[in-house]
Amino acid sequence: MEEPLEGQTAVVTGASSGIGAATARVLAEDGADLTIAARREARLESLAEEIREATDSDVAVVPTDVTDSEAVAALVEATVDRFGGLDIAVCNAGLAVDEPVSELTDDEYRLMTGVNVDGMFYTARESIPHLVESEGHLVFLGSMSGNHPRPANPVYAATKWWTRGFAISLQASIGEDGVAVSCINPTEVRTEFGSESGTPSEETFEPGEVTEPIEVADAIAYAVRQQPPNSVTSLDLYRRDKLSHF
Numbered sequence: 001m002e003e004p005l006e007g008q009t010a011v012v013t014g015a016s017s018g019i020g021a022a023t024a025r026v027l028a029e030d031g032a033d034l035t036i037a038a039r040r041e042a043r044l045e046s047l048a049e050e051i052r053e054a055t056d057s058d059v060a061v062v063p064t065d066v067t068d069s070e071a072v073a074a075l076v077e078a079t080v081d082r083f084g085g086l087d088i089a090v091c092n093a094g095l096a097v098d099e100p101v102s103e104l105t106d107d108e109y110r111l112m113t114g115v116n117v118d119g120m121f122y123t124a125r126e127s128i129p130h131l132v133e134s135e136g137h138l139v140f141l142g143s144m145s146g147n148h149p150r151p152a153n154p155v156y157a158a159t160k161w162w163t164r165g166f167a168i169s170l171q172a173s174i175g176e177d178g179v180a181v182s183c184i185n186p187t188e189v190r191t192e193f194g195s196e197s198g199t200p201s202e203e204t205f206e207p208g209e210v211t212e213p214i215e216v217a218d219a220i221a222y223a224v225r226q227q228p229p230n231s232v233t234s235l236d237l238y239r240r241d242k243l244s245h246f
Contacts, residue, residue, distance in 0.1 A: 010024075010027045014037075015044060018193065020038065023090055028057035032088065034051070036060070037093075038063070041061065066118070069122045076127055085130060085134055092141040109155060131174075132177045141216075142184060142185040146185060181231065182224075182235065187211060189210065210239055
């Protein structure tokens with residue numbers, strides 16, 4: 001099928017760059033209409049214009065701080081008001097502050113848990129009633145760090161263990177309502193990730209050295225293309241040599 005998501009509506013958080021922006025492009029190419037959300041409105045507007053020019057998809061821009069529960073509620077409400085429903089919610093917004101636990105400030109700790117845990121929860125909570133109606137898809141951006149220890153950043157790892165546990169438990173909770181819940185777990189991806197406290201991964205790694213955002217976006221698209229009764233509960237997208245590090 002050239003447009004397997006034609007007639008569906010998706011909301012993507014963290015869409016101003018990296019995996020979120022790539023996911024928005026791929027879902028639009030698959031035929032979905034979109035609401036893209038992040039804090040950086042100018043980047044969202046630029047991405048929306050790019051997608052409109054390249055596809056037939058309708059794109060709404062809703063600047064959103066996912067740590068604000070009221071803002072997330074407004075994001076989902078705006079999407080449903082504009083498009084008439086919601087079929088796909090991609091909980092992608094996330095970040096890391098790479099400091100040892102003994103040196104991590106309260107603000108840095110709350111930043112990670114606020115975005116990576118609270119933001120995932122708020123987006124899921126607001127989306128679920130609509131996804132039950134559409135028998136849709138709820139997708140979480142996890143990490144290899146949610147499956148294995150991350151010695152350099154235990155707090156970030158803990159947020160991704162939470163994400164994976166939340167996703168799998170939600171599948172058990174709402175699967176009988178027809179909702180598919182997926183957790184996509186990559187290793188390193190060349191994005192702005194890491195810029196909060198150091199050099200972003202897109203500068204740390206050369207092209208071809210680690211995963212690209214489009215490759216994670218393709219994994220997300222694969223998950224949401226699944227038709228009932230099937231669901232991709234967990235998809236590990238690991239660099240081929242990564243497990244040899246253990």
